[in-house]
Amino acid sequence: MTSQQLQNAIIGAIRQQVPEGKNLADEIAGVLSLSKNGVYKRINGTTPLSLEDIAILSQHYRLPIDKILYPKAGGFQAEFSGFASKSSSFQYLDILENEIAALKDETDVQTWYVTVGLPDFYCFYFDSLTIFQSYIWERMVWGNGEWQKKNFKLDISEKENILTKTRRLVNHYSHIGTTQIWNEYVLDNTLRQLLYIAESQLYDDENDLMLVCKDIGNLIEHLSEMAFAEKHFKPNGTPPCNAAKFSLLYNNTMQNNIFIFMKNKKRKEVYSILNTPNFIKTSDPEITDYIEGVLDGILKRAFPLGQQGEKYRQVYFGKLRARLRFYTEKIKAALSQQNSVII
Structure with missing residues (x-):
């Protein structure tokens, strides 16, 4: 998995958790304390997510990073x-x-x-x-x-x-x-x-x-x-x-x-x-x-x-x-x- 694929997978996992009617960029901006423009660059891949970004997002949204990295490993997060x-x-x-x-x-x-x-x-x-x-x-x-x-x-x-x-x-x-x-x-x-x-x-x-x-x-x-x-x-x-x-x-x-x-x-x-x-x-x-x-x-x-x-x-x-x-x-x-x- 490339770094870009990982970033897309993380953003996709977060997108599934954002309530209908709420803006994805607004949600992430609030979690990462970033400007909306900075978040859009991370969503479209122009700016890579830093390790700190990934850590904060993973903790906040309880992302199954192991599952994202190894989708066919046979385990699951609960x-x-x-x-x-x-x-x-x-x-x-x-x-x-x-x-x-x-x-x-x-x-x-x-x-x-x-x-x-x-x-x-x-x-x-x-x-x-x-x-x-x-x-x-x-x-x-x-x-x-x-x-x-x-x-x-x-x-x-x-x-x-x-x-x-x-x-x-x-x-x-x-x-x-x-x-x-x-x-x-x-x-x-x-x-x-x-x-x-x-x-x-x-x-x-x-x-x-x-x-x-x-x-x-x-x-x-x-x-x-x-x-x-x-x-x-x-x-x-x-x-x-x-x-x-x-x-x-x-x-x-x-x-x-x-x-x-x-x-x-x-x-x-x-x-x-x-x-x-x-x-x-x-x-x-x-x-x-x-x-x-x-x-x-x-x-x-x-x-x-x-x-x-x-x-x-x-x-x-x-x-x-x-x-x-x-x-x-x-x-x-x-x-x-x-x-x-x-x-």
């Missing part, structure tokens, strides 16, 4: 949220909010969410589910030492701060239109975690566990209402006129996929969940094209659960209710057994 040091749910929620807040203003983005586990955003609709998820993250995902000594309970000192952040996060997320593809086991991971807490006696008050079960039931009913309305909206409400799209499809043959695929006219991005709730994010063309192909295959075997899918919707949410009843009985049995031992 960001991993797990590398960011987190000592609490607050820090993770801040990372998540930064990602979601940036997306909600991009009106031309199409988003598909493929998952075999319930997206955390919907747990945030109910306080008990939010606190339960925070406990799972702190104790079982991040291994926070302080939380290893704590049992699960809903009344925690961090409660209001966590709920404030998650409510703001839900507000951002509700402005993002999505097409989601789930299987019938999306609740199982959360329900198994509840059962584990019950069987391991990692709780202070069994009523807290039963309230989480009850709110999972409330969430199922609300998700059914959203699927019918094909809109995002909060429980006990109605979709506002500007509500974002919520298109839910059912595919029970897909593998254990959990990813978000996003695209607009200029770029594609993939978020892949790794060690929930952490995620890998990449815009590498080979990866995004591959995932788009995977998505196409999943969509071909998916059934819509919206207004045109009344039969499938009734069957699907009936299965979710059955899964909840099954696990609720197992949780009650575990609690009853422990109570009999205590007596």
